[in-house]
Amino acid sequence: MLLASKLALARAARGGSRRLRRGGTTVPGRVLLRLEPRAIALLGRRLGRGSAVISATNGKTTTAAMIAAIMAHAGVALVHNRAGSNMNWGVATALLDAGHSPAELGLFEVDEAWLAAVARDLEPDVFVLSNLFRDQLDRYGELELLADRWAEVVAERAGRSKFLLNADDPLVADLGRGQAQVTYFGVEDASIASPELQHAADSKRCRNCGAAYAYESAYLAHLGHYRCQSCGRERPRPAVAAERVALHGMTGAEIDLRLREGRLDRLRLPLPGLYNVYNAIAAAAAAVELGASPAAVRAGLEGFAGAFGRVETIAVGGRDLSILLVKNPAGANEVLRTLTLEDGSFDLWLALNDHTADGRDVSWIWDADFELLAGRVHSATCSGTRAEEMALRLKYAGVEAPTAVERDLGRSLDAALAGGDGGALYALPTYTALLELRDLLARRGVAGRWAD
Amino acid sequence: MNEPTLRVCALYPDLMNIYADRGNIAVLRARCLWRGLGFELGSAGLGEPLDPDAHDLFYIGGGQDRDQVSVARDMVATKRAALHAAAEREAVVLAVCGGYQLLGHSYQLGADELPGVGLVDLRTVRTPGPRLIGNCAIECDLGTGPRVLAGFENHGGRTYLGAAAQPLGRVLRGHGNNGSDRTEGARRGNVFGTYLHGPLLPKNHWLADRLIELALGVRLAPLEDSLELAAHESARRAAGL
Secondary structure (H helix, E strand, O other), X not given: OOHHHHHHHHHHHHHHOOOOOOHHHHHHHHHHHHXXXXXXXHHHOXXXXXXXXXXXXOOHHHHHHHHHHHHHHOOOEEEEOOOOOOOHHHHXXXXXXXXXXXXXXXXXXXXXXXXXXXXXXXOOOEEEEOOOOOOOHHHHOOHHHHHHHHHHHHHHHOOOOEEEEEOOOHHHHHHHOOOOOEEEEEEOOHHHOEOOOOOOOOOOEOOOOOOEEEEEEEEEOOEEEEEEOOOOOEOOOOOEEEEEEEEEHHHEEEEEEEEOOEEEEEEEEOOOHXXXXXXXXXXXXXXXXXXXXXXXXXXXXXXXXXXXXXXXXXXXXXXXXXXXXOOOHHHHHHHHHHHHOOOOOEEEEEEOOOOHHHOOOHHHHHOOOHHHHOOOEEEEEEEOOOHHHHHHHHHHOOOOOOEEEOOOHHHHHHHHHHOOOOOOEEEEEOHHHHHHHHHHHHHOOOOOOOOO | OOOOEEEEEEEOOOOOXXXXXXXXXXXXXXXHHOOOOEEEEEEEOOXXXXXXXXOOEEEEXXXXXXXXXXXXXXXXXXXXXXXXXXXXXXXXXXXXXXXXXXXXXXXXXXXXXXXXXXXXXXXXXXXXXXXXXXXXXXXXXXXXXXXXXXXXXXXXXXXXXXXXXXXXXEEEEOOOOOOOOOEEOEEEOOEEEEOOEOOHHHHOHHHHHHHHHHHHOOOXXXXXXXXXXXXXXXXXXXXXX
């Protein structure tokens, strides 16, 4: 069978795959790889600008989305597994869309355990490796073993790929020792460091000699400024660094970013937390390596609205609650289209707030295509400061489902969880409603405050 | 007996649509269909002629500055006469935000002056100073007693009514036409202009019904409107009313 026929079959599988989670991004790639085990290699060659892979325990999706945002400002067309399906079939699914334009860049987040397999086929030009934390020991095994496998990948690709590595994670930084084409990124602001390593720190000992690292600054888990007291191995000085970090609670952060190509002072990151500062500097380093200008980095990062609030599913009260941020017509439409891939009808919880961070003008809900949901909703619950107007939008969209209105977020969520058909419940909050919801779920002990 | 059909013409729907203006059309459409009335939607874009007799209600929304410049020139060149003829025969014209500004004589933007179609005696100027933004509520009377309209305004231009124009309403909360004289919008016969979007008709279903009545010369039976009333209350509350 010709590759074109195999692609057609895999695309048909995508069309027929109607499950929201994994279904749309997993099945087509699985079909394709079944038909053509070398599909990633074959399709990867169609990428005129080559490809970059992003791997880490935390922040892959966000980092990849940030890079994508920067590259969009740089005018680069992307093939990107933006839905976060990051094993080889997810990459294969994304590659089904390769070759639409001659100068595409492949941008793939890759599960840390799949990095070797994907890299072997894809032969990426750029690796962005951000962190390794303890995670799902039953699947990934020990952290050191994972680091060993990453080291093999780097050795295999040495001289052919460029590596962007987190200087602050000793497990990751070690991968670049003795390599030529390495760019490090890191944080350099002692004012935000903890006096000692957090309890959760994983890699406290030197990979070279096994002695304990001494930390001058500990930023996050085992990320920081370290030096082996025995052999002297220490954190490499990064070319890309956040020299000043101001964390503004839930609303975001501001950093002074040093790049080889210049400085980006007072760079405002719309995502909260030091995790996202790391995601941003990784994205900045990668994007510059991929040809983006510092101005594009600023524009991409400051305007970033991507992965935060992407699909998250949390078990609450015996039900799967999937949370999808909606805050503008374009984003909401993507969410609504995703929902329409579900089989049958589903329960919906919508929270429309009009605080400053949401936009006080809620007219945008009339520009979003809620009509897509007509006939698909089993029951709807509307919440938030403008709950009634959200409910009205559903009525005029032809969503003929029983619709409850309760402005109070907690009460409305409880009602939504208790009602409906017991299947999947989709939560579509605006930004501040998402924060409220996450706080609520965190207080109830069913979710961390942040996904990444 | 054949039920009448509301024939709506959206002016420049591809350019003058930034505040979810299609929500206004959606409400007109649904409230006609729910009553068994017909509904037809046409449009007239840049360079396209306008038949004043082919429609019962003409709608124009708001646009971005650059688009509004093209629309202003085109409207004067290709649609002014038709709009005047439509207003003469008491068809309904509803203009929101940017479209409202174009109903007047002119819109002064610094050294530039955009022409208006002169359907209503008003002028708009953009003076230094902040945009007038926020939730807004006004009181008006469209022949059925004093009612409240609630919505959201967001405009850089300040609109001043001439002696021959009457305001659509009196500002209860918000800025209104210019932030100083407490008037909002304008009315001349069945020509209505307002800065209130949000969109306007979803937040004020009573106005949608009133416009249908004026456009078709009918009296409408009420619908089950508890959700519409709740949404209206929500918009009023947002405006602090």
